[in-house]
Amino acid sequence: MASTADHIVKQRDIIDRKSLAETLDEIASERETLTQRARVLEQLQTALAHGRGEIDRRLQLHPSQGYRAATEQAFLIDQIVRLIYDYVTVHVYPAANRSSSERIAVLAVGGYGRGEMAPHSDVDIAFVTPFKRSSWTEQVVEAILYLLWDLGLKVGQSSRSLDETVKMAQEDLTIRTALLESRFVWGDREIYEQASRRFWNEVVGKTASEFVRLKMIERDERHKRMGDSRYVVEPNVKDGKGGLRDLHTLYWIGKYIHQVSSASDLVSVGLLTADEYRRFRKAENFLWAVRCHMHAITNRAEDRLTFDLQREVAERMNFADRPGRSTVERFMQYYFLNAKTVGDVTGLFLAHLDEAMAKKGRRFLPTFTRKPRKLNGFQLDRGRLALPHDNFFEEDPVRLLEIFQLADLHGLEIHPLAMRAAQRDARLIDRNVQRNARANALFLDVLCSPRDPETVLRWMNESTVFGRFIPDFRRVVAQMQFDMYHHYTVDEHSIRAIGLLAEIESGELKADHPLSTAIMRQIVSRRVLFVATLLHDIAKGRGGDHSVLGAEVAENLCPRLGLNPAETETVAWLVRYHLLMSATAFKRDLADFKTILDFAQAVQSPERLRLLLVLTVVDIRAVGPGVWNSWKRQLLSDLYEATEEVLRLGHKQRGREERIAAKKEQLEKILNLPAAEFAKLAKRLPDAYWIAEPSDIIARNAKHLLANKDADLAIDACYYPERGATLVTVYAADHPGLFYRIAGAIHLAGGNIIDARIHTSSDGMAVDNFLIQDPLGRPFREQGQLNRLSRTIQDALTNRAKLMAQLDAKPKALRRADAFKIAPSVFIENTASNRFTVVEVNALDRPALLNNLAQALFESKVTLHSAHIATYGERAVDTFYVTDLFGGKIESRSRLKSLEARLIDAAAGNHLTKGKAAA
Template identity: 30%
Template sequence: MVAVTPLKEQISKKRSDIRAAHQNGTRGQEISSALATLAEDIIAQLYRTALGELETNVRHQLSERISLVALGGFGRGEMSPHSDIDLMFLYRGKPADSAQEFSSALLRRLWDVGFQVGHSVRTIDDCIALGKADDPAKTALMESRFLIGSAPLFRAFHEQFEKRVVDHRVDEFLLSKIKERYQEYDRYGTSVYMLEPDIKRSKGGLRDLHIIQWAALVRYSIATLDDLHHKAFLSSKDFHALTQAREFLWRVRAELHFHAGSAQDILTFDEQIRLAEQFGFADEPHLLGVERFMQQYYRHTTAVADISARFVTRCRSVSVWDRLSGLLPSRRPERGFLITNRRLTIDPAFRGEVMSSGTRLMRLFFLSVRENISIADELLEELHVQIDGMTQDQFSDPSISEMFLYILAGPHKIIAVLDLMHRVHLLEKIIPAFGWARGLMQFNQYHKYTVDEHTLRAVACAEAFAKDSREPKERSDFSQVYQDIRRKDLLHLALLLHDLGKGRKGDHSLIGADLAREASQRLGLDDRETSL
């Protein structure tokens, strides 16, 4: 029997070495792999010891009938310092008593050396039945990886599970994962711009990277981002954005776990300050180091959330209606634009003209509202880069102001359009002060979101009063007041501007008033409208 104390010391020494490598700047991917390899090595060592202590005939039977399998994140070979180890004892034949006894003996030793192990003992038929009945179980099982034991047994399981479970009900599975993810958003944050996000479960966190891999497994039988890129299912731009974000999030999560000594995934204010200093984000004249650190976090998670949503959408089957729509001729709402497959896009013949003109790009969003139709996802991907390369002067035009105020007036889904405009950096071209507010932290107990997200949500709350609400009475009264306001465009503009003075020297309300006057002048409002 392996002595527990020396083995615990061996594990502690190895974990200390991994932590030192992390603190010296080793890449997050290498730290994650090193932690997984350490767990694999200890499991293999204890497996061989436990097997060697059995009688010869039992040992030979079990070595051919049992396989140790890593599941979930451990199956992907991705571990953080205090991740749980999800382990399956796959066995063949009956009775199962010997497999149960062996698994119990091995688990006790793993617990004795300090491993947090979730476990199951299953046959191939058990796995297939469970995978068909339970999508979370299917997700864990399809990321399985052989560790030690009977390799032929694992191969048989893998082939049958892929054929009988993974390749079936693909669209139902994807819808189930989307629903699960939205439930996590409701609990951990529906916005990327949470002030204290959960780096695994909040929007744009590691879980959104996982859902890309799950969708790729069931739709394309591809398990890694590298293979998705090599086989052209991910563009080079998206691939590099995802790998950079993953590296950043892995490093942050490793540091959170190492420092807390537990599975800590919440990026609290205190941890943000500590990590910003540790990762070398120094203060600048008008921006604290912690603000620079969090802006990088928001940049990465925004990219992950966006790419994940687009990728999963592409993995879903095209509906009958969409296929029929694709056979219909494109409709031209006006010169330079097309409606194809129920999506608004740019006419290829006018692409250069539209993409180089601030007025024409604004027209795209205006038409989306007027025609009540979504802008094509692939076009939105390009707009961010294109608009970033344009000047604010290219968006200073009376016609742009007129279209912007039209959008703000409603009664269409104002916040949905503003969110898109913010996503592609158009909003800050029209209201320059909004660029300063992007990802700007608010270090106080009264706010839950960054300044830009806070102002957008203020507009969303106001817009919600447009809906008929009979109870409670207080809300009904507010709804009536909102509906009686004639210039809702000015109300929504005021809400967009109300906190943009934050993060600057001086009284933010006075600075905000100056910014509001500048924005009003830029939008061509008269003195009365500006004073309102």
């Protein structure tokens, strides 16, 4: 392997080893043994810090030259290691007449051996001796390591004889991989050359197939650990899918099989073409730049590109805002395009490798035996769809769509060389192909496939055929959304949503989505749903409301795809209102009949309602793991069923009074009380309570009230599996500020309120129901947790605990959300409900936010009737149904402005302390 210094300019500006060696010799010659080591260490620390500073200065001048920065860093460490070796062997443990065993070769292994390092990468070193280690070699190795450790370097080290090195490499894949990239740094070169010869002759030998197989397994397992997608919004630059480790794996495989000395040699041995190597090097250079910037910013070995780092790296790499897209979103789109390139090059490399190994009868990839009859000129190559000749697509560009339709229809994989040809020839898709009726029919067949559209659409996207055929989709390829809610890029999110739609239709997700599964069998406009799912986020990043702009895209695109005017209108409507159902379910009071009427008025037809429900479900679920839960399922189901009844009958089947009477009758049967006693209980609870609460909660509340009818305070906490949450009921004497005290106590106990209903009985007692989850969206279900919740609330309401002091004292954890800036906003509506003023607060989510907002409502002298809490990553959307103290809507403009100002102040965390003092 070439020296790491070969292509480095002005090496002495990084480190002047000759001058530094003379300084160390002078220090050693003074014979001040007590201070000598400290002075040597100080010189080395200064040199290391200066060298890193110079490398970072160069990187900031040329922020995209990552490969150069990585090789400069390896060069710097080389010089430090050489200086330490010479100092130790000459001055600390000199040996005038060394025996044959008193020889050491210092080898760089792993990434350091490849000559590429980020500023805080591990320094992987192998000390190799000809025979068993002597006392001198042990002393030297120990002294070298202690100096490296004292420099703050994280050292991965091994010390073995030649025989031990060979034996360990034969037994351990990790050691074998590290030695594969070994490079001589300093010491006895003859030992290094012996080690190298024995490694290739005795270890590599005839184990190429096994090495390739194990490396592929290792890669797949690593991908699973990292999320198994190259489009996660906080990717790992080193180990994630599409990261540097994937490129290194190609080099390891190529070197193991062909003994190449550099990645460029992969071209000469036929594992990459010149163009593929150019793309390999371009992606590697960019990823190294990102990784080096991350290490420089954090001053540590940080390989996960977190939200806070994304902004800083984007600025260091000179990305800028553009209309509709921020600096960080443009940077991350470019990152994902490079990660996609890594995936493309990997696929092509494996195809070349497969062909080479197949000729020797050692094919390591699986084969397929299915033989479809009609392939329209395409061929099968050992079970994979392949081209008969290289210009097959050029003869008829519609075949670029047909190959994917055939792959889906027959359940075939596409040969990687055919994928390479598709990617190369995707430029042939012009307006004529886009308008071709057969091409559009083929695309629609894939999109609406009852088999596995997600996989085939992802292949189509990776080949760039998807974006060429649907130019609007090309605009969102690799486009991230800079927030904590969306886990994937826009294109990946949309393709995952299509896959979920197919799984729901097939019944695979019936346990999670029973209502959607049943509805899919009732839907008349099946292909409308698939097209709308594809297009629902198509206009993100254009600088306007993506729902409105997306509807315009749908109106233009659907006729081209072959949809009739009625289908086009429905797709456009679904795209325009794809957020309506979730916004209504999660941010409005579904017990308020006007909520249902307004939603039904917007939807207008049962078919649209069915389509919108399923689209909403797959949209939420495709956001990322953990976003969907049973609470959201229940809210959407409740909204669907109530709206379906209105649309089917034109009104609620049973009026308000009938519904109250039915719930009372049901409760009476459950409680089995004497008529007079039940009538007394029922009369205590207002009509709004009977409308708002579901029957199971009413029954539990009633038993709680009866058991504590003489108490001033009683708290009931239980796991509520139907809602995926914990139900907490507080029965207490009603008084101003009760809600915000309860909210503060729940926060102190580690809970998040996701829904709250506030009721006051006719005798002045509050009956407040809260649904609570932990910060990870899970219910409290252990009895110890439930007891702690109850005890904390009780202490807060009986003044046994100084609530505000405890809230202020609670540690403020470092949160990912701190990377975002969200200006708080308040929207107040008096038309959304017939009885209440509806207040919606949007703000950066943070601990105790709800408590602060509740305190602001208390200070504004309003009565809270229900609260509905929704979070979208770092953004919290809290909705409150309130009245004035006399039970009427808040109409006064001055009061509304005062309420808005107080809530904005609370949302921003600038809440006045006078409320705390009053509490």
